[in-house]
Amino acid sequence: MADCLNLWCHIAVSLDRPPLMRRLTALKFYGLAYAARSVVTTGLEAVDDFLVIMAQPGGARKTMEQHVLPVVAESQLTDMILPTRSMYAIVLAWCGEFGMARRELAALREYAMDGPQSEMLKTRAKHVEAVIAGTVRLERQVPPPGSLAKILGRGPAGQRKLGRNEKCECGSGLKYKNAAGM
Numbered sequence: 774m775a776d777c778l779n780l781w782c783h784i785a786v787s788l789d790r791p792p793l794m795r796r797l798t799a800l801k802f803y804g805l806a807y808a809a810r811s812v813v814t815t816g817l818e819a820v821d822d823f824l825v826i827m828a829q830p831g832g833a834r835k836t837m838e839q840h841v842l843p844v845v846a847e848s849q850l851t852d853m854i855l856p857t858r859s860m861y862a863i864v865l866a867w868c869g870e871f872g873m874a875r876r877e878l879a880a881l882r883e884y885a886m887d888g889p890q891s892e893m894l895k896t897r898a899k900h901v902e903a904v905i906a907g908t909v910r911l912e913r914q915v916p917p918p919g920s921l922a923k924i925l926g927r928g929p930a931g932q933r934k935l936g937r938n939e940k941c942e943c944g945s946g947l948k949y950k951n952a953a954g955m
Contacts (some may be wrong), residue, residue, distance in 0.1 A: 775802035779815055781820075789878075791826055800840055808846035816841035828911035830867035837861050855881060856892050859897040860886040866952055867911060874901050 778799035782792035796819040803811040816836055823833035838902050839861070844850070845857050852944045858881055865874040878898050886894065 775799045775806065775811065775815075777881070779811075779818075782818070784824070786822070791914075792822055796822055797836070802838075804840070804844070809844050809850060810853070812844045813841055813850060813853050813857060815858065815861060816844070817894065820860060821863060824864070824867060826914050828913040830864060830911065833864045834868050837864055853895065855884060855886065859894055862901055863897055863904070866901045871905050874905075 776799075778795045782796045782799065785792045785795075796815060796941055800815045800819060804879060819836050819839070820833040823836065825830045837857075841857055842861065843854050857923075860878055861879075862874040864876040864922055865871075878894070878901060881894055900909070941947055941951075
């Protein structure tokens with residue numbers, strides 16, 4: 774179930790549609806299945822959704838502190854510490870906790886890192902400094918008109934979906950499920 778929900782979220786985001794709360798639901802299902810890596814990965818994606826799509830740093834922080842960081846610690850996912858904690862620094866910066874964000878990054882610099890990890894840390898540190906300087910801003914992405922109705926399986930506003938056993942609108946007098954258009 775969690776994999777299906779998470780796949781749905783990836784597809785929705787790739788189509789510029791909001792994943793709604795399905796990503797968090799997937800995260801909780803992964804937690805029930807004790808799939809720690811999937812909890813962390815999905816949690817980081819949810820944090821990204823909160824920041825990039827919804828412009829809600831408070832929701833991102835809550836997700837990090839209640840779901841992602843405890844799982845990293847409890848499951849001893851040492852290879853996920855750097856990406857998780859550096860993302861947490863970004864979230865802290867967006868929440869106005871500049872000192873905490875800088876301390877988080879300073880603590881991460883103490884780890885011995887290879888090239889890609891070092892580059893990721895530098896990139897995220899630059900982003901934190903840009904947030905602190907005010908040179909980047911969070912902007913809520915506005916979905917295209919009617920996208921929520923499409924996501925929920927409804928047509929344009931005012932139209933309702935025909936049931937299978939209702940008469941088809943084609944004028945044949947047949948039920949929708951038996952009409953020529955089906």
